[in-house]
Amino acid sequence: MESFGGKIVLVTGGAQGIGKGLARACLKRGASVVITNLDPEVAAATVAELSELGPIRAVRCDATDREAVDALFDDIWTTEGPVDVAFCNAGAGGMGQILETPMEDVHHQFSTNLYSAIQLAQSYIPRLIGADRAGHVMFTGSENSLVLPPANADLAMGIYGGTKHALLAVAEWLRYELRDTRVTVSLLMPGPVLTERLAATFEALAIDPDNPDIRSRFPAHVEAVLRERFISPEKCAEVALQGLAKGLFFIPTQAYIRDDVDARYREICAAFDALGLS
Numbered sequence: 001m002e003s004f005g006g007k008i009v010l011v012t013g014g015a016q017g018i019g020k021g022l023a024r025a026c027l028k029r030g031a032s033v034v035i036t037n038l039d040p041e042v043a044a045a046t047v048a049e050l051s052e053l054g055p056i057r058a059v060r061c062d063a064t065d066r067e068a069v070d071a072l073f074d075d076i077w078t079t080e081g082p083v084d085v086a087f088c089n090a091g092a093g094g095m096g097q098i099l100e101t102p103m104e105d106v107h108h109q110f111s112t113n114l115y116s117a118i119q120l121a122q123s124y125i126p127r128l129i130g131a132d133r134a135g136h137v138m139f140t141g142s143e144n145s146l147v148l149p150p151a152n153a154d155l156a157m158g159i160y161g162g163t164k165h166a167l168l169a170v171a172e173w174l175r176y177e178l179r180d181t182r183v184t185v186s187l188l189m190p191g192p193v194l195t196e197r198l199a200a201t202f203e204a205l206a207i208d209p210d211n212p213d214i215r216s217r218f219p220a221h222v223e224a225v226l227r228e229r230f231i232s233p234e235k236c237a238e239v240a241l242q243g244l245a246k247g248l249f250f251i252p253t254q255a256y257i258r259d260d261v262d263a264r265y266r267e268i269c270a271a272f273d274a275l276g277l278s
Helices: 017-028 040-053 066-079 103-130 150-155 158-177 196-207 220-229 233-245 256-274
Strands: 008-011 032-036 056-059 085-088 135-140 183-189 250-252
Touching: 008 017, 008 066, 017 032, 017 040, 017 085, 017 233, 032 040, 040 056, 056 066, 066 103, 085 103, 103 135, 103 158, 103 183, 135 158, 135 233, 150 220, 158 183, 183 233, 196 220, 233 250
Parallel strands: 008 032, 008 085, 032 056, 085 135, 135 183, 183 250
Antiparallel strands: none
């Protein structure tokens, strides 16, 4: 286990799910951790649960608000010190056919998953460069950053997938732009993670398999696939930190994602061949 002793870590969306897993893993490695969450009660509960592992505190911050993000970093710089690793993890999902999704929901998902990530990078990274400090930003993307997962395509998460695919492009360009600095970038690309919310959903299905409200969102065949593919937030975090230690940019968390990527690659290559561009 690589030591994070003396390091200061920020985890946005750190009170639940993948973020909570990251906070726990960093604390176990000796880091001082700051988490953000919009629900102060949930954040307080997480701080109480994890505080025995090391120094952790929560700050309420809406990552879609640039002034709030700037104030967050000012606060951490003053209280803990410069942030060594920022896990840009806050996000929002949504289910619905693309042609039926209200634009308000489209804007919300892009604002939370993409625009907030850009704002965090714009606020955090110049502070490091100005002080000639090393640092790292890990964006939480998704398997959707790489490909539409065929086995669970019926979840109807096209807008969400669009936000995560866009995040890949932004992260790749940012990595290039930072090539002459001491700041590095990575993209975490998990498949299904058994967060608190999803665990509650599947517990409800175990009690009432025909629940119409849930079943309309999680068809039985998709539920079966997800149950096979789920990993815990703790496992996701361990893979994330392993990828960070190895200096990886792409950090996938489940083996099957490779098969989905290979299928897309073969289709793209076939298009080149069909057009005589081989």
